[in-house]
Amino acid sequence: MTTVATRFPAARYGTRLARAAELGAAAGLDALLITPGPDLRYLIGSRAESFERLTCLVIPTDGSPATVVVPRLELASLTGSAVADLALPVRDWVDGQDPYALVADLVPGASTVAVAEAMPALHLVPLADRFGATPVLATPVIRQLRMLKDPDEVDALRRAGAAIDRVHARMGEWLRAGRTEAEVAADIGAAILAEGHTEAAFVIVGSGPHGADPHHEVSDRVIEPGDIVVIDIGGPVEPGYNSDSTRTYSIGEPDPEIAGRIAVLEAAQQAAVDAVRPGVTAEAVDAAARDLLTAEGFGEVFVHRTGHGIGLSVHEEPYIVGGNTETLQPGMAFSIEPGIYFRGQWGARIEDIVVVTADGCEPMNLRPHGLTVLPA
Numbered sequence: 001m002t003t004v005a006t007r008f009p010a011a012r013y014g015t016r017l018a019r020a021a022e023l024g025a026a027a028g029l030d031a032l033l034i035t036p037g038p039d040l041r042y043l044i045g046s047r048a049e050s051f052e053r054l055t056c057l058v059i060p061t062d063g064s065p066a067t068v069v070v071p072r073l074e075l076a077s078l079t080g081s082a083v084a085d086l087a088l089p090v091r092d093w094v095d096g097q098d099p100y101a102l103v104a105d106l107v108p109g110a111s112t113v114a115v116a117e118a119m120p121a122l123h124l125v126p127l128a129d130r131f132g133a134t135p136v137l138a139t140p141v142i143r144q145l146r147m148l149k150d151p152d153e154v155d156a157l158r159r160a161g162a163a164i165d166r167v168h169a170r171m172g173e174w175l176r177a178g179r180t181e182a183e184v185a186a187d188i189g190a191a192i193l194a195e196g197h198t199e200a201a202f203v204i205v206g207s208g209p210h211g212a213d214p215h216h217e218v219s220d221r222v223i224e225p226g227d228i229v230v231i232d233i234g235g236p237v238e239p240g241y242n243s244d245s246t247r248t249y250s251i252g253e254p255d256p257e258i259a260g261r262i263a264v265l266e267a268a269q270q271a272a273v274d275a276v277r278p279g280v281t282a283e284a285v286d287a288a289a290r291d292l293l294t295a296e297g298f299g300e301v302f303v304h305r306t307g308h309g310i311g312l313s314v315h316e317e318p319y320i321v322g323g324n325t326e327t328l329q330p331g332m333a334f335s336i337e338p339g340i341y342f343r344g345q346w347g348a349r350i351e352d353i354v355v356v357t358a359d360g361c362e363p364m365n366l367r368p369h370g371l372t373v374l375p376a
Contacts, residue, residue, distance in 0.1 A: 004159075004238040007045035008152055010085030016043050016145060017059060017066050017086075023141045025061035030110035032059040032138045033103060033127065037118030038312040039142050041240060044068075044088070048077035054099040054123050058106045067091055069102050104130040114138035143317045147309060148331040154355050154362075156241035157310070157333055161353055161364030163196040164234055164243035168367045177225045177251050177376050181205040185218040188233055197235035201242065201314060204232035211248075211347035214304055214339060225376035227251045228258060228346040230339075234314060242314045244335055245365045246351035252376030261298070262348045262371045265340050268292040269350040269369060272306055272320075272336045276354055276361040282324040289338040290322070298340050307335040310353055332356045333364075 007013075020043060024032050034040050034057040036050040048055050053071040060066070068083055072092040083090065091106070093099045100123075107113070115124060115135045128134045149157065167188060174187040182205075189200035206216040207223045211230040223229065229251065234244035248262060268289040275288035286306040293302045307320030310333055318326045320334055337351030348371070353364040 006080060007082065007239045010082040012150075012152075013044050013082040014086050019145060020141060021059050021061050021063070021066070023144055024059065024114065024138075027114075027141055029061055029112050029114050029136075029141070031061060031107040031113045032115075032141065033057070033113055033119070033135065034059065034116045034138065034142075035119045035123060037116055038316070039116045039118065039138070039146075041312055042142070042146055044082050044086070045239070046078060046081035046083065048074065048081075050118070050120055052122060053095075054103075056099070056103055056123070058103055060107050060110075064107075065089055067106050069093065069099055069106070071095075071099075100126045100130045103127065112136070114141060116142070146311060147317050148329060149311060149333050149355065150331065153241060153311065154331070154333070156237060156239065157243075157353060157355065157364050159196070160234075160237045160241055160243035161245070161366075163237060164192070164245045165365055165367045166195045167191045167233060168231070168245060168247050171231060171247075171249060171372070172374050175205075175223070175229060175231070175249055175251070175374055177223050177227070180220050180222055181207055181210070181218040182220055184223070188231070192233060192235050197237055197243070199235050200233070201235035202233065204230065204246075206230040206232075206347060207251075208346060209344050212341040212343050212345060214341060214347070214349065223251060225252045226254070228254065228262075228348060228371075230347055230349050232349065232351065240312050242310055242312070243364075244310055244314055244351065244353060245367070246337055246339075246349045247367060247369075248348040248350065248371055250371050250373045253373060254371060258346065259371055261340060264293065264296045264298065265338060265348055266350060266369050266371075268338045269336060269352070272338065273352065273354060273361065273363065276328065276336075276356060277359060278328055278330055278356060280328050282318050282320045282326045282328065283322050285320050285328070285336070286322050286324075289336070293338060293340065301340045301342060302338055303341060304339065306338055309334045328356050330356050330358055
């Protein structure tokens with residue numbers, strides 16, 4: 001059995017830390033303060049969790065080394081990260097000490113600091129008090145790093161996409177009339193794990209009228225012959241990169257009018273994929289799908305953005321939505337997932353993850369896009 005690494009080589013994280021400090025300095029920041037979450041995992045490969053005791057990666061922008069402030073009882077949370085390999089200083093603390101003072105002491109005189117967007121308020125407020133000013137978000141800095149996937153990150157997304165494709169390929173084993181959404185979801189969740197994911201992060205089984213709710217999860221509704229069923233599933237593969245793919249199924253032969261509408265949706269999804277290339281804006285990709293659906297009379301039932309970035313988080317930048325003038329660059333990874341939703345009746349969505357290449361995009365999902373008919 002092939003063993004998949006749980007993080008990248010330490011040098012990769014060293015480069016990311018140096019680049020984060022450089023970008024922070026260019027943004028006029030004195031330091032970046034990164035608490036547990038996807039940003040911390042991106043920068044040092046740590047899977048530490050957020051608790052009431054502060055764990056914080058302090059990145060000065062003046063060239064001083066980054067330091068990890070961590071409760072002594074949580075030192076084991078750094079095991080497996082790149083901290084030891086990079087010889088990053090670690091300042092541990094025990095109950096009764098002030099960890100916020102430790103952070104402030106690492107960047108004396110700092111007046112403008114940025115914090116991870118996942119930082120809990122119980123840490124943000126005392127840090128603001130220590131620095132005498134409300135911190136700003138580090139997101140504009142970190143996004144410049146996380147949005148552009150390197151080849152190893154793309155490979156992880158490719159593996160994640162192939163794994164979730166294998167689950168969709170098995171849908172006929174579980175999805176049939178007479179079973180509840182919850183029963184089908186339980187089988188899908190087990191398959192997500194069996195096919196190489198470390199967890200089933202989400203499983204949506206939206207049958208019949210539930211398919212018209214884009215964020216429906218599962219229920220005890222019994223699937224019926226003739227139902228249109230939306231299956232949206234995903235989760236991470238090592239070292240933490242996510243899959244996210246949606247396909248729409250019919251239990252028995254569909255009504256011809258419904259099949260025709262889903263064929264239009266398939267064309268809209270393909271139009272958005274075809275629009276992806278360097279130099280195009282995110283909103284132009286959204287428009288490629290939205291304009292086609294609107295022209296066919298379905299603009300009012302396409303009620304969400306066309307896509308979202310993906311990586312260590314299921315939803316991250318760039319967002320493929322009207323008003324986002326971000327220019328696409330090679331290495332950006334995001335979903336393309338237009339949907340149509342007829343309240344109280346049925347819904348449909350088609351979703352692939354794509355990565356921008358030098359002259360277009362590479363899809364991470366290769367399953368057929370059209371309405372899949374399963375035996376009733």
